[in-house]
Amino acid sequence: MYKLVAVDLDDTLIRNDWKVSDRTVETLFRWRAERGPVVIATGRPPRMTRKIREELHGLPWICYNGAIALEEGQAIYRNEIQPDVLRPIVSLLLEEAPDDWIGLEIDDILYMSQPLENKSDALHVDELLAYADQPSAKILLSRETFHTFHERHPDLFAQTQPLVSDRVSMVQIQAQNASKGTALATLVPGWGYTMQNVVAFGDDVNDVEMIRDSGMGVAVENAVDEVKAVANRITASNHDEGVALVLEELLNKV
Numbered sequence: 466m467y468k469l470v471a472v473d474l475d476d477t478l479i480r481n482d483w484k485v486s487d488r489t490v491e492t493l494f495r496w497r498a499e500r501g502p503v504v505i506a507t508g509r510p511p512r513m514t515r516k517i518r519e520e521l522h523g524l525p526w527i528c529y530n531g532a533i534a535l536e537e538g539q540a541i542y543r544n545e546i547q548p549d550v551l552r553p554i555v556s557l558l559l560e561e562a563p564d565d566w567i568g569l570e571i572d573d574i575l576y577m578s579q580p581l582e583n584k585s586d587a588l589h590v591d592e593l594l595a596y597a598d599q600p601s602a603k604i605l606l607s608r609e610t611f612h613t614f615h616e617r618h619p620d621l622f623a624q625t626q627p628l629v630s631d632r633v634s635m636v637q638i639q640a641q642n643a644s645k646g647t648a649l650a651t652l653v654p655g656w657g658y659t660m661q662n663v664v665a666f667g668d669d670v671n672d673v674e675m676i677r678d679s680g681m682g683v684a685v686e687n688a689v690d691e692v693k694a695v696a697n698r699i700t701a702s703n704h705d706e707g708v709a710l711v712l713e714e715l716l717n718k719v
Contacts, residue, residue: 466662467500467664468663469502469504469656469662470493470665470666471645472493472503472504472505472506473505473507473645473666473667473669474509474517475507475509476668476687477688478666479517481703484518488709490521492712499716501656502525503524504524504526504527505521505524505525506527506667506675507530508529508530508637508671511526511573514526527645527649529602529639530603530639531544531639531648532544532640532643532648542651542652543600544639544647545640546600546603546604551604552598555567555593555594555597556597557614558610559594566579566581567606568604568606569605570604574588575587577593578590603637603639604638605635605636605638607634608636611638627639628671629670631689644671644674645667645674646673646675646676649675660678661679663679664680665683666711667682667688668692670692672692673695677695681698682696683697683698683699683707683708684698685701685702686701
């Protein structure tokens with residue numbers, strides 16, 4: 466029987482008006498009361514999750530596409546880029562593209578080599594390399610910078626995992642085996658379940674492993690083709706409360 470729900474946030478749980486409906490929230494908490502844990506798995510950093518409805522803050526969260534997981538606000542899992550991998554990448558990027566922007570997500574702070582108008586939560590620093598001696602959940606680059614360096618230095622990112630999505634304007638580079646699916650598979654046994662007990666929902670390429678490896682992988686109607694290809698079923702879109710529809714169906718089964 467399905468016991469644990471893992472659900473992506475943007476374009477899966479959040480509607481087109483950037484809110485989570487009352488119906489969906491009520492269904493998630495009904496699931497938690499009657500069946501088992503509910504985990505939100507997102508590419509967002511922890512600081513950005515605080516903009517979501519307060520009722521959801523007490524749930525376990527997988528953040529940064531699986532680089533960090535939190536329960537009751539405390540980190541229970543980390544899979545970050547380590548300094549011995551991080552520092553050479555940052556050093557070469559700064560050396561060969563000093564005018565391009567580079568971002569490092571470290572301990573819920575985004576450090577940027579150049580200021581960006583659409584990153585008001587970022588901290589612009591003059592010496593980004595000085596921060597590369599700490600584990601980083603993500604390196605953020607523009608698509609142009611990433612593709613240029615990937616062609617010029619094909620081995621530069623060999624020990625990392627670049628995530629390229631048409632829905633995200635920047636390239637997110639993470640630890641080599643970091644993903645929502647990996648984080649979830651690591652955590653689920655500690656909650657007393659297996660991945661076959663998981664119902665997972667998603668829409669974008671960062672959800673593929675989680676959808677593929679769960680007992681029931683569900684793609685919302687607005688999901689990309691890569692997610693639909695590995696899903697067991699497709700539900701209504703985020704705007705039409707597709708997550709709630711599936712969970713209500715499962716909860717109402719005897």
